[in-house]
Amino acid sequence: MPDYNAPLRDLRFVLHEVFDAPSLWARLPALAERVDADTADAILxxxxxxxxxxxxxxxxxxxxxxAQWREGVVTTPAGFREAYATYIEGGWVGLSGNPEFGGLGMPKMLAVQFEEMLYAANSSFALYSALSSGACLAIDAHASADLKQIYLAPMYEGRWAGSMCLTEAHAGTDLGIIRTRAEPQADGSYAITGSKIFITGGEQDLTENIIHLVLAKLPDAPAGPKGISLFLVPKRMVEADGSLGAANAVSCGSIEHKMGIKASATCVMNFDGASGWLVGEANKGLAAMFTMMNYERLSIGIQGIGCADASYQGAVAYARERIQSRAPSGPVAKDKSADPIIHHPDVRRMLLTMKAMTEGGRAFACYVGQQxxxxxxxxxxxxxxxxEALVALLTPVAKAFFTDTGLDSCVLGQQVFGGHGYIxxxxxxxxxRDVRIAQIYEGTNGIQALDLLGRKVVANGGAALKLFCAEVRDFATQPAAPYAAELLEALQRLEGTSEWLLQQATRSPNEVGAASVEYLQLFGHVAYAWLWARMVAVAEARQAEDEAFYGAKRATAEFFFRRLLPRTLAFEASIRAGAEPLFGLASEQF
Incomplete structure (x- = not known):
């Protein structure tokens, strides 16, 4: 397994030079007193x-x-417990948490860069703290003052972990049909009964307690999604003084045997009248849980970027060393029997695709963090x-596009190695294997595409989309903006296709579903084009300071605009073909 080295130079380039984060933090009073450029660099x-x-x-x-399961007990692989103990000493779980309860209060622009490193290093390890951070966010936003006072500090410390219990065997995307029940108790608590599946970190041996956020239905709940409530259910009960008491009626029935992320425990969790407390308002639990889900969606999107960067680092190192055949232009390593494969055009195509999409994603993640x-x-x-409107619009793009391109990049990295990539x-x-799950959990990428087009564009007449497009156009129409013509053409393609879909959606109920995946891909490529143009603007201004670094930015952008952005032509053509070709077969003809 190759070493992982965090791309610090590139992370700083995006944070400090492209987005000038320190200037933003300086004008936001809540952040100005906590973080500046030096603090950010030290954290990175x-x-x-x-x-x-x-x-x-x-x-x-x-x-x-x-991860191993035996009689309800889950153990993580050798070294995980010791590493986790060291990890939480640095306060990493609470990096962007509320300082009122012990979090460090760092900006999300910085946190997304840390998350990229974490997923690149070890996706399975990363998931344990990612779920805790998301659970803290939901508790902080929606729980009562008493619950926050009891649970947030030890969760930010990392002594207690968090989990998100949504899915049931019969209810995945359609959470409105969940069967887990919550019965009110005389003391104000609720008895939670039901079974949840695919629960990341639902049981593990890293922390002394696990705080489950569980979706359930009250006895008089309305049918469907409007009848879902959210409950906080600890693995172990907590006494009035904050110490741990008896075990709650929560157990892990088994863990899944998976394609990847094998060191992350994916659990079946059983609640047998477990004591829980309402988070937020009754029957409005789905909205409260979406606070956590949207955090996790961005986080899982970043898993795609992190894995892609780890794959790229390994592929570049291998391509520089592996010698096979002579370069088409003639011998390069004349003292050897063949040339390094990095001199072959198709290997360069693969590496440049990985580089362009990974660095574009890194910039996009920072932009979403800024919002x-x-x-x-x-x-x-x-x-x-x-x-807030931009975050709502861009979250499904970040989750799905980062992970789609992340898998593509990891497959390309494997391909660079040839047969050795299979070893x-x-x-x-x-x-x-590890990155493949990122397209599935936290809402499959098909669902993200439906969310983007159906809810975030069509449902509001494209209002948030217009905000985003206006920002892109403002940049592209500045004097001497790099790639202005190409960027404006791509933007017009996105806007024109969006207008066409708004019209088609009123004529056929199938049009949104038929177009959504290609639409998300179109959106993602246009967004990356804008961010690459922004990166080039910085690189052109600073080329003399570091010709190698900034020259690489300009060359990668050139590859993106000439070889990758033209994909938008195909996405538009596929979208405009409409829904009819999808329904040419009767169900029994498949």
Whole structure:
């Protein structure tokens, strides 16, 4: 398994140079007192050490050993407990958590960069704390003051973990048909009864307690999604003084045997009259849970970026060393019998595709983080509202596009290795297996595409889309904006296709579902084109400071615009073909 080295130079380029995050933080009072450029750099440096030296070395061994279940007890692979103990000493679980309860209060722009490192180093390890961070967010946003006071501090510390219990054997995407019940008790608690599946970190040996956020229905709940409530259910009861008491009626029935992320425990969780407490309002639990789900969707999107970068690092190193055949232009390594494969055009195509999409995703993740910071910390109400609208629009794009391109990149990285990519010791086959789940969990990418087009574009007449397009156009129409003509053409394709779909959606109920996946791909490519143009604007201005680094940015952008952005032509053509070709077969003809 190759070493993982965090791409610190590129992370700083995006954070400081492209988005000028320190200037943004300086004008947001809640952040100005906590973080500046030096603080951010120090955090990134330490994060690189933690992920590269502590967590990455456990990736292959964790995959080979896997999480183990025996009589309801789950053990993580060798080294995980010790690494986790060191990990939480650094406060990483609460990196962007509420300082009122012990979180560090760091901006999301910085947190997304740490998450990329974590997923690149070891996706299975990353998931344990990612679920805790998301659970803290939901508790902080929706729970009562008493619940926050009891649970948030030990969760931010990492002594207690969090889980998200939504899915049931018969209810995945359609959560309105869940069967888990919640019966009110005389003391104000609820007795939770039901079974949940696919629960990441539902049981493990890393923490002394696990706080489950569980979707359930009250006895008089309305049918469907409007009858779902959210409950906090601890693995172990908590006494008035904060100490741990008796075990709650929660058990792990089994864990799944999976294609990848094998060191992450994916559990069947049984609630047998377990004590729980209502989070938020009755019958409005789905909205409260979406606070956590949207956090996890961005986080899982970043898993795609992290795995892609790890694959790219390995593929580049291999391509520089592996010698096979002579370069088409003539011998390069004249003292050897063949040339390094990095000189072959098709290998370069693969590596450049990986580089362009991974670095584009890194910039997009930082942009979404910027909007999350504005939505939370901006003083001006209009600025907060605009950022909230953009976050809602871009979250499904980030989750699905990052993970679609992340898998594509890992497959390309494996392909660069040829037969060696299929062999465990090189690490590429594990990355392909680990990243594959990211297109499935936290809402499949098909569902994300439906959310983008159906709810975030068609349902509101494209209002949030217009905000995004206006920002792209403002950049592209600036004097000397790089790739302005290509960017404006792609933007017009996105806008024109969106208008066409708004019209078609009123004529046929199938049009949104038929077009949604290609539409998300079209959107993602246009967004990356804008961000690559922004990166080039910086690179052109600073080329003389570091010709190698900034020159690589310009060359990668050129590849993106010439070889990848033209894909949008095909996406548009596929969308405009309409829904009819999907329904040419009767069901029995498949």
């Amino acid at each position: 440096e330490e994060a690189a050490k933690v992920t590269g030296q502590l967590i990455a070395p456990l990736n292959r061994s964790g995959d080979e050993e896997g 999350l910071d504005l939505a939370k910390f901006a003083i001006d109400a209009d600025e907060r509202q605009r950022a 465990r010791e090189w690490g590429q086959e594990q990355l392909v």
